[in-house]
Amino acid sequence: MGSDHGAEALLLAAYDRHVRECAPPDTPGCRVERAGRVVRQTSPGSGWNGVLWSDLDEDTADAAIAAQVAYFAGRGSGFEWKLYGHDRPAGLAGRLRAAGFTPEPAETVLVGRTQEVAALPAEPPAGITLHAVADESGADLMERVHTEAFGRHRPGIRELVVERLHRAPETIAAVVAMAGGVPVSAARLEMQPGSPFAGLWGGGTAPAWRGRGVYRLLVAHRARIAAARGIPYLHVDASAQSRPILERLGFDVLGTTVPYVRKPPAGPGPAPRPRPRPVMRKDHPPVERIDPPLTGGERETLRACLDYHRATLAMKCEGLTDEQLRRRSMPPSALSLMGLVRHMAEVERQWFRRTLGGADVPHLWSDSGDFQAAYDPEGCSGEEAFAAWHAEVAHARRVEEAAESLDVTVFVRSWGQEASLRLLMLHMVHEYARHNGHADFLREAIDGATGA
Incomplete structure (x- = not known):
């Protein structure tokens, strides 16, 4: 995948089309809509709001940004503009900064061939068993391990999993890694009928279990589910810490993306003091360090x-x-x-x-x-x-x-x-x-x- 530039261009175009421009809503309760040359998602409650895709130029970029700022401000919500390295025009990042957006750490878009990843050897570490998430009790376990792995409570993930399980179960496969009766890692696979791409999300692991191959196990497990459904590609928005693990598993770089975030409009009263922004995003898998092989070459x-x-x-x-x-x-x-x-x-x-x-x-x-x-x-x-x-x-x-x-x-x-x-x-x-x-x-x- 990495040496044929023509094939890479075709794959990137397919990714833009299926994962971004024609993206389905995260859950049935969300709405994805086109507004001119922009595709955005709006969500109730604590769901994700943001711009998924744009096709702008020097003459239309500023007006499109202003329109989205006004739209989400009218809803009283902040939102994220997912800017990709190949998005136009060339100076779009500077225009977003000028409009009050703050860039988060860059992420790498990685794509893997499902059959190749599914074929990787990945035996569960001693003491670990995998449990499919099928109901609210399983979603509770996911939320519990996420809080331990990332150090903060994010109820939106639980809400997303529960709603998909109830209203669109064919679009999600979630799994929890258990050590005895204790959840130590959790992840999900998101799929859409007709799309050649399935998304890998989550994978955060409790500190005591990091570096033991749990993350690798969850990647291979989800790849096998996607392979069984005939989905040819897996995609991940990888942090700088998870990227090397995924590259060792055969994933290739397709591009980069930077989330540009705009806070909700301030309500009445004094504005809150800004909090320092961590360099590494908390909603990504933490660093997983893999021990060298004991009998390798x-x-x-x-x-x-x-x-x-x-x-x-x-x-x-x-x-x-x-x-x-x-x-x-x-x-x-x-x-x-x-x-x-x-x-x-x-x-x-x-x-x-x-x-x-x-x-x-x-x-x-x-x-x-x-x-x-x-x-x-x-x-x-x-x-x-x-x-x-x-x-x-x-x-x-x-x-x-x-x-x-x-x-x-x-x-x-x-x-x-x-x-x-x-x-x-x-x-x-x-x-x-x-x-x-x-x-x-x-x-x-x-x-x-x-x-x-």
Whole structure:
């Protein structure tokens, strides 16, 4: 799917058509409608309100944005404009900001071939059983584990599941992973008759069960349901933390999307004080760190160890605001978690893009080639730092996978001699391990959180 650009364009067009432009309502109680060159959903209660699709140009964009702002303000509700990387016109993001929208962290649109994902081996971890959700008691379990996994109560998810089970059961398959009588993870598959795409949602896992393969199990389980119904593709709006897991399961990048959020109009009385916005969205699966294989081959083990330490850095930053990520450690050190993320983006770029890939590219954070500039987080947002880091990690994986073997050698200018890919990957593991130790202390100083 990733090498044929013509096939990618056709798949993207099909995605836009079925998942966005002709999207069905989330539940029978919602309404999806076209308003000019915009498709929007309105929902009762705590359901999702927002713009799903648009086809605008320089002359129509501002008027269309103003019309949607006025429409949702008239309903007294806030809403989300899902902006995709290929949406027109080119400056639509800036127009949304000017209209009072706030961007949330970017998400990656991933698509997987259902039959391939369904064929993946995924045995339940010891002590885990899967239970299909068929009624309100099952939806209660989903809500319970969601609150534990994400740290906040979201009754809208329960309402969505219950209403679909009652009024459109053919469009949903929900499942709860149980450890004994305790729910530890939950997820759902959303399907529509005639659509070649099924959506994967949820997957949040209780902290004590993360990194044990529960998320992978739920992905494979839902893929098998979709395969049995003849649905050829699975799609996910993936956070920066869930994307690498899904890519290892065979999903490919189709595009990117940024949720632009506009708050409800203020009612009478003083406006509430703004709360800091966490960098990582709480409605996405938290970071799931997969242990390296105990009996894997050399290259497989090196890859897994490196990804393990990458995930550890992401875990140390999970749920923090920009202000917390920029918080410096005790003088004279100027280390911060955001500085470490920026630094590791630069390190990934140096070793995989420049050294192994031979690309002549500038530094990420300095026009003058100052490698240390990455440590200074001032003026940078968590969204920007993680977007750069994740882009470099994704490129690093592609370059490494393209190398014929670990014995491939490249000239390392700073060392003045040749080095093997094997040594480069070990060096990256050491680099992450060293800085993850720093991240341990930085995170504990911020909110007391500890752990591997």
